[in-house]
Amino acid sequence: MLSAAAVLVLLLLYTYAGYPAAIGVLARLRRWRPVADPAAPLPPVSICLPVFNGAPYLPAKVRSLLAQDYPAPTEILIYCDGCTDDTVAVARALAAAPEAAGRIRVVANQQRLGKPTGLNTLRGEATGELMLLNDVRQPLVPGALRALASRFADPAVGCATGNLVLEGPAGSGVYWRYENWIRRQESAFRGVVGMTGPIGMVRRRDLPLLPDDVVLDDVWIPMRIALGGKRTVFVPEAEARDAAFADTREMQRKVRTLAGNYQLFSRIPALLVPFRNPIWFETFSHKVMRLVAPWLLAALLAVSVAGARGSGWMAARAAGQVAFYAAAAAGPRAGRVGALARTFVVLNAAALIGLWRFLAGRQRVTW
Numbered sequence: 001m002l003s004a005a006a007v008l009v010l011l012l013l014y015t016y017a018g019y020p021a022a023i024g025v026l027a028r029l030r031r032w033r034p035v036a037d038p039a040a041p042l043p044p045v046s047i048c049l050p051v052f053n054g055a056p057y058l059p060a061k062v063r064s065l066l067a068q069d070y071p072a073p074t075e076i077l078i079y080c081d082g083c084t085d086d087t088v089a090v091a092r093a094l095a096a097a098p099e100a101a102g103r104i105r106v107v108a109n110q111q112r113l114g115k116p117t118g119l120n121t122l123r124g125e126a127t128g129e130l131m132l133l134n135d136v137r138q139p140l141v142p143g144a145l146r147a148l149a150s151r152f153a154d155p156a157v158g159c160a161t162g163n164l165v166l167e168g169p170a171g172s173g174v175y176w177r178y179e180n181w182i183r184r185q186e187s188a189f190r191g192v193v194g195m196t197g198p199i200g201m202v203r204r205r206d207l208p209l210l211p212d213d214v215v216l217d218d219v220w221i222p223m224r225i226a227l228g229g230k231r232t233v234f235v236p237e238a239e240a241r242d243a244a245f246a247d248t249r250e251m252q253r254k255v256r257t258l259a260g261n262y263q264l265f266s267r268i269p270a271l272l273v274p275f276r277n278p279i280w281f282e283t284f285s286h287k288v289m290r291l292v293a294p295w296l297l298a299a300l301l302a303v304s305v306a307g308a309r310g311s312g313w314m315a316a317r318a319a320g321q322v323a324f325y326a327a328a329a330a331g332p333r334a335g336r337v338g339a340l341a342r343t344f345v346v347l348n349a350a351a352l353i354g355l356w357r358f359l360a361g362r363q364r365v366t367w
Helices: 004-029 058-066 087-096 115-125 144-153 171-189 217-227 247-267 280-306 312-360
Strands: 045-051 074-081 104-109 130-134 157-167 199-203 231-243
Touching: 004 171, 004 280, 045 058, 045 115, 045 144, 058 074, 058 087, 074 087, 074 115, 087 104, 104 115, 115 130, 115 217, 130 144, 130 217, 144 157, 144 199, 144 231, 157 171, 157 217, 171 231, 171 280, 171 312, 199 217, 199 231, 217 231, 217 247, 247 280, 247 312, 280 312
Parallel strands: 045 074, 045 130, 074 104, 157 231
Antiparallel strands: 130 199, 157 199
16 A cells, blocks of 8 residues: 555656656547648738737837738737836837838727736727737747637637747746647647637637636636637747746746636636546646645655654655755755756745635736
């Protein structure tokens, strides 16, 4: 019979290594083959860009949108969410520029209400069959729009998510490459659990009306679409580029994300029901187990320390964990291992803080 420590280790191994291995095998054994028609005309697209105080990033972002290699009509809708800098003025200047050729419309809201309200507003303003949902900070590569839109030739596709490429030495960049590998496998099997916030696309008719307080629109939207029987696909060549965050900034982002996951499961409990959620296995393994992992880590440390006096193996295990957390505390000063250890600890600590914020109702919808 397995000891408590062994069970905890196996659960943690499954969360971070076993599930990626399993989804990789499943993707090979039962690879989804999308319907592709290179000759099919690409539909019009409405590019939806909610912005809060994004003036420094807006010119580069709009240039990348205007430079898209896309043959069908596109419009760029910029929603300014109660901005207190000069975002509105910059957006209107960009809309008036000759190179925009009347393709940019600016919707300015005086009050800061959050991204869900912005997306609902833009949904009402959009005229395109497809809607590109993206953020202001990350420019897109020129072929991103075409790559995403081409996936909708298959009626089984309800959402297409692009590839966020993080540049720089921060540990979050390594973590994101690991995440993207998992998303590739999920996409090849039954569908990705969520989409990348800075670059995703849906059909306008499939975009659900978002609750105005939903924290994770980039998971809420594709999971609602999944419950409706359509899949989310990962499109690696549709790239958005950003700098990898340092651990302090990554902690803030991840706390918001994980608080949003708790909200998501509390609002849509069908996601936790195997016969209701077509990608239940992926949802449970990729999302739920990540929320459980910090508790498993804490329990493993407690069990190992408690048994350290009576067992040399348990003492070694406890010492190994203490050394790992010491390396995480040192961070980059302990070399690459320390940097990766800190990123791992930061991500798991964020799950605990995210739970507290969710239970306390302290996670704001504004970003």
